[in-house]
Amino acid sequence: MGNFSKDEELVDQYARQNDKEHAVKLLFDLIVRYARKKNFVKAEALREKLFELDPMSLTEIIKSAEIIEEEKSGSIDHDHLDIWSALYDSLTTEEAHTLYLALKNGVYDTDDPIFRQGELSPYLYFINHGQLKMFYSKEGREILLETLGPGDIAGEDTFFSISVCTRSLITLSRVKLSFLEKNIFVKWQKEFPTLSAKLNDYCLMLSKPVDLFNDEGMDRRSHKRLRISGKLMFQILNPSGNPIGKAYKGNISDISVGGLSFDIKTTKKNALLLLARGLNVKFILPKNKSRIQIERNGMIIGVTNSYLNGNYTIHMKFYKMLNEIEEGGEEWLKTKI
Structure with a gap:
């Protein structure tokens, strides 16, 4: 069967020497070999190369297409x-x-x-x-x-x-x-x-509908969620659980004793990098007639895109429950942080 990569280099050498006859012959042979190896992506790419090298080599162009289709049909489960x-x-x-x-x-x-x-x-x-x-x-x-x-x-x-x-x-x-x-x-x-x-x-x-936080029988955010607004600061955690890099701002959108969601402006690439990372967040909650500073570590379990404003919503699960919410009661629904 020969060496595929060396034969491809030889095709390029023939092409540089304007030796189309040998280039077409070897290129056709490579297409057949790749097709029989079921590497159809490579076979198709080399067929395109054959067409570019010599559009008049119709016999090889047509025959190689037929062989690729035959091998595709033979590989179907x-x-x-x-x-x-x-x-x-x-x-x-x-x-x-x-x-x-x-x-x-x-x-x-x-x-x-x-x-x-x-x-x-x-x-x-x-x-x-x-x-x-x-x-x-x-x-x-x-x-x-x-x-x-x-x-x-x-x-x-x-x-x-x-x-x-x-x-x-x-x-x-x-x-x-x-x-x-x-x-x-x-x-x-x-x-x-x-x-x-x-x-x-x-x-x-x-598929059955999947709510990121409310699958029946699942505890990702099985506690009551409260829609609130407010600011928070967050930092990425290293594998040891220590904050790294600078702190960033986010806007809280909802919270429960088990986690929270907040919006940030970022790119899709950066949003993907956040997924499954440890996170430290700091924010203020109302309690009775005062306010308390809250700090929690947790993991980012989901990232969703808001097509209305281009922001990304970060969904975080706390490592430790947030009992302050239960104590604060309905005051959450009335107060903006």
Whole structure:
């Protein structure tokens, strides 16, 4: 089969020497080899290069396209297509090929974790075979939320948003999954906007609504939330729990004994960097007829974008409950900090 990279360098050498005959022949051979290795992205890229090198080499251009399509058809998992027929039927031929070829596959044994509560997971999972359990951990207990099987998706709540996993997913049997990487989906939003929109709509249709803080039976923000306004200062924590860098300002939007949300002006890139980081916040609360200074450490569990004003809302879970709110009672609803 030869060395792929060396042969590609040789193609470039032939092209520089204006030796189109040998360049076209070797380039065609590379396309065939990549296609048979199921590396269709590379095969397609080299076919484009072939067209640019010599648009008149029609035999090689047409034949290479036929070989790529033949290899694509031969690599298709028909069981996968049957399970996800509703999704693929909603796509054009090009979109279906793009999605199918972007998916990676994995096989997992019983009791293998797919993702865990509180961690990052940049994948959207398509379950092809086997059974899994979705659960929430609370005070050392597992609260079963649902059992998943073929035709179910998982990870959509974090895949289409900026958030850590709100639940854990573990296999109950031998499981076969297909999964899509988030960075590929982000590229599709520019390159294949219709495909990305269709995939999003399909997942919304299948998935159960997920409120970042109010999933039934889950304790992320199960306490009463109070809508308030006020200022706070926050700093990022290092792994040892010590503040690093300078302090920044934010605007509080709501709070409970378990956490709070606040708005900041930042870029999407910086917002993503905040996710799952430790945070120190300082703010003032009304108590009776006075005010008290509050300081809490916690973790950023979600980041949402406000399309109205371009701000990002940071959702923080406290490491230690905020009893001052319970003591303050309804005064919270009447007072702006």
